[in-house]
Amino acid sequence: MIGRAFLATFRAILTDSAALMLLIGSAILYSFFYPSAYSGEVPTRMPVAVVDLDHSGTSRSLVSKLSALQQAEVVARLPSPDDALRWIESRRASAVVIIPEGFERHILRGEQGTVALYGSGAYLLRSSTALTGVGAALSALGRDAATDQAMALGAPAPPALGLIQRPLFNTREGYGSTVFPGVTFIIIHQTLLIGLALLAATMRERHGPLAFNPRDLLGIALAFFAIGAANVAYFTGFVFWFQDMPRAAGSLGALALAGALFVAATVTAALALASFFKTRERPLQLWIVTSVPIYFLSGLSWPAEATPDWLVLLARLLPTTPGIHLMVGVNQMGASLAEQRTDLLNLVALILLYGTVTIVRYCMPSPGHNLRRPIG
Amino acid sequence: MAEPSGPPRPGAAFREGWHREIRFLQSSFWDRALVGWIPLLLMAVMAIQLSAGVMRDLPIAVVDQDGGATARELVRRLDAAPGLRVVARPPDMHAAERLVRSRDAYAILLIPRDTQRTVLRGQTASLTVFYNASYSTASGAAVREIGAVVQSYAVQLAKDQIATIEPGKVRPPPITAQTTILFNPQGSYELQLVALIHPALLHLIFMVAVASALGRELRDGTIGGWLGGMPPPSAVAAIAGKVAVYIVAFMAWSAVATGYLAEVRGWPVLGSPLMLFAGYAAMYLAYASVALLVTGLTLSMSKTLSMTGLYAGASFAFAGAIFPIESASLFARLWSALLPYTAFAKLLAEQWMMGSPAAASWPHIAIMLIFLVVGAGIGFPRYIAAATTPAVWGCR
Incomplete structure (x- = not known):
């Protein structure tokens, strides 16, 4: 019985082009489509405009050193700060370096020469990291630029404390390797959910209310589990390798268990959700609009510490929230299962919750069944 | 509904398209939800999550x-x-x-x-x-x-x-950079993210709603009775009347989103609010035209919705406002240029945060109107032709 339902489910998917596209085609499509957005990885060179109001030897040497920086590309040398503002407003430059009048004089006197660095807050996420880099590079340039000062006054004392920054896990720190591993599990989650609900709604359109005996239901669930597991294997095994994302940091056993729990929670949630739809197109209509909020709620790009507590708790009802933490933990951070037991238990709780809803909805059609408002 | 005698004139067809859609929305809970509480709920969740703005502790x-x-x-x-x-x-x-x-x-x-x-x-x-x-x-x-x-x-x-130690030996480093963030001095992620996420959600839900409204007539075979006997100018007006319902609804949501961030949260629109709303209107017109184009080409509601998910669902990643797209592959830059949201995000940055002169943002509106011309130019004839081709109706 289980085997028959398993095979029947695959037959149903293969004979429905929309479901086939959603469940299998879109994973392949999105695996190439999405990473292309991040193929630039680290923003290589930030376009910077320079305003030199000092016109001295020191300022000229600073400008020429600026153009050699890895983080910045000098796109214009402008006569006034007003011109520079216009360059920022029209997005031709992301930052402006202004060297004030008297810059060289200050340095020769043994004081600090202050350079003003203006970044565009209209693109805060893009510019904050780059600005920090340019700011640090400017200070470092100062050491060379200060030879004149040293000749006059002797070398300055080194600062008392220095800070070395070392990234852990995602060492290349590209946008892609930060965002895409999260997006991956949103893709797997959403395509399973929508594809399964679309099939269930189509069956309900044709045959009326759906009811299965527990063995058939298990067979159906296993078929979707197989698709989800194949997706996880495809992304963590092939796509992360092909796109050269941080991967395989944890053990294969941890990956298998974490992946299985994520897919099981997603399939039970999808079955539970699908039991409410009775129009074929409805799941597509209502569910594709949720991807961006689901991604942010996972807490990968916006930390739970800065999210209201009740929203963090509600977000844990989505399989993607613990799922993304687990998969990033296993694939990038090399975290062990013990270190991630909260997320594992979260997934187990979701499997139990949505599994119960699924069994109640499909195996025990109550007399009041028709009173529930079906979607569509 | 009494059939008018003779084909309706464009003005009457527009009103009929409008009322037809309103009547349908009154009868369908979930289609109504898609223009009602669903956008409100999703925008509220994002606004609440990011309301802290800066990360503390x-x-x-x-x-x-x-x-x-x-x-x-x-x-x-x-x-x-x-x-x-x-x-x-x-x-x-x-x-x-x-x-x-x-x-x-x-x-x-x-x-x-x-x-x-x-x-x-x-x-x-x-x-x-x-x-x-x-x-x-x-x-x-x-x-x-x-x-x-x-x-x-x-x-x-x-x-x-x-x-x-000996005085004079300790001196500060000779050059220091004083960093100032223009346009968002508090460095708030709320302004940056919510201002961009709300229109990202709105244009996606809008395109889904319009694709559903257009695709539904084909799926249910009701397009024939609606547009079948109309001369082309009236049919265009009737479709415009149907889409206008969604444009009005989502312009209202745009006003809610802008009002929330500008008035309630205190991130005023530094440029021209009028230009910002002109941008919203141009963006909705552009996405409505793309929905019409895709519906006209696929003639299938489910295919159009899947493509909507691909096209309007990934805008946030490709718009270049959050992640730099300039250094990405040629494909990504091309795809980015093919999204009206990319132009809208630039307009939003100029008019909301930078306080640029209104005239500076006209090019972005012009770009969005190109989508309108191309999408409508191909979409209208295809969709109207389907009204007299019963063989393509009911395609799932």
């Missing part, structure tokens, strides 16, 4: 191998910084890394042995911060804050030493 761990007074004072200063909270003082790096892997801390500050002695000798003691680059938003904020605390403490230490 991010958990970090300190491994203090030195144990001297300098290290103790540094830890005190770190804990007192608004952005940080020292949650653990593990004895070694091994234990500290475990905290990061279980996400109990975003960063580890290692204060090595002999820090105190190095500082007293007047040399530079190197501290190392290890941060979880997999969670880059939070750890980036934590590292910036740690850097600021360390730097200000170093300045304090230098001042203290002037008294003890």
